[in-house]
Amino acid sequence: MEKLLINRINHHVYMNEYHFGFRPQKSSVDAAMSVKTLVQESLEAGEVIARISLDVQGALHVAWWPGILKELKECKCPKNLYNLMKSYFTQRTAALTMNSQRIEKPVSRGSPQGSCVGPGLWNLQFNSLLQLKFMVRTKVVAYADDLLIAVRGDSIRAVENYANAEMSKMDECSTRYKIKFNDKKSKVMLVTRSKRRENKNITNYLHFKPLEQVTQMKYLGIILDHKFKFQEHITTWQKDAQR
Secondary structure, three states: HHOOOOOOOHHHHOOOOOOOOOOOOOOOOHHHHHHHHHHHHHHHOOOOOEEEEEEEOOOHHHHHHHHHHHHHHHOOHHHHHHHHHHHHOOEEEEEEEEOOEEEEOOOOEEEOOOOOOHHHHHHHHHHHHHHOOOOOOOOEEEEEEEEEEEEEEEHHHHHHHHHHHHHHHHHHHHHHHOOOOOOOOOOEEEEEOOOOOOOOOOOOOOOOOOOOOEEEEEEEEEEEEEEOOOOHHHHHHHHHHHO
C-alpha cells in the first residue's frame, strides 16, 4: 500500500528539476554534472561563484508531517491521496519493550527505517526549500539530504551580498518546515579563476552564525577545489588506486 501511495503522489506532485535524490532516472551523476555545467558557464563568463554546501541534521528522521501535508496541499495533490496520507500519519507511536515493561510515545515526524514511503516523504519536505523564489543568478541542487547553493556575480562582494540574501530565505523556510542544518558541517567556497585584487574572504551566515570558508569541499564523492580544476580529486583517486 505504501508503494502504491507514494507512486501516485509522485505522479501528481511537481518536483523541482534540480532535485535528484530518490527519483527514477536521476542519479548522483546527474546532480554532479548539473553543478559542473553551472560553474563552468559562470567561469567562462568571467564571473565569481559562491558555493554553499548545507548539511541536514537527521534527514529522514526529522521529516515533519504537518510540513509534508502542507506541501501536498500547495501542490494541489488529489484530495483522496491527501486524506490517505493524513490518515497514514494519524495516531502513530514508537514502542520500546524491555523485559516486562513497554513504553509507547506518540510521534509526529520521521519515517520508519526501511519504509517504502520514507524517501518520497523526505523529497516532499525538501522540495519546499527548492521552490523558494531565488534570484536568477542562483541555482540550488539537491540530492537526498545534500543541498548545494550556487550564487554567481561580477565581483566577490556582490556574490557575498547575494548569497546572504538567499541564505536568509533558506533560513526562514527551513525554520518554518522544521529542517535543521548542521552549522559545523556546512561550508562555503569561493570559485574563481581570474586574478582579482579584492579580498577573497567572504562571510555567509546560517542561523546568524558565519559559515567556515574552505578552498575545497567534497560533494557526492567528488573533491571540488576553488579553481574548479579537480586536481585534488585526481591526486586522491591515484593514491587510492595505488593502495
